[in-house]
Amino acid sequence: MPLSHSDQVTLLKDILNNHQTDCCGSVSECEQLERLVKSLMVNSQVDQNVKNILQEVYQYSQQGAGTADLDEHILSNQENLSQWVNDIGQFS
DSSP states (O other): OOOOHHHHHHHHHHHHHHHHHHSOOOHHHHHHHHHHHHHHHTOTTSOHHHHHHHHHHHHHHHHHHHOSOHHHHHHHTHHHHHHHHHHHHHHO
């Protein structure tokens, strides 16, 4: 059963929030972020402001999936992670 738009946004925020609070993550989480972003980008219910944020999240997740030190990548994006979660919460 596919996830609803609301469930996808919730999952996206949960993963980002976990990265932000735990300062660590996994490549599979980055890949999951990529899949969620792709799905949300083609959804007409998603606010354009959120789509702009999703572009940044997609770049973050791609870089994270390809980095040798994922924890350092997450640590260096702490401010972005917090901002993305807040912004997505406001627009969704």
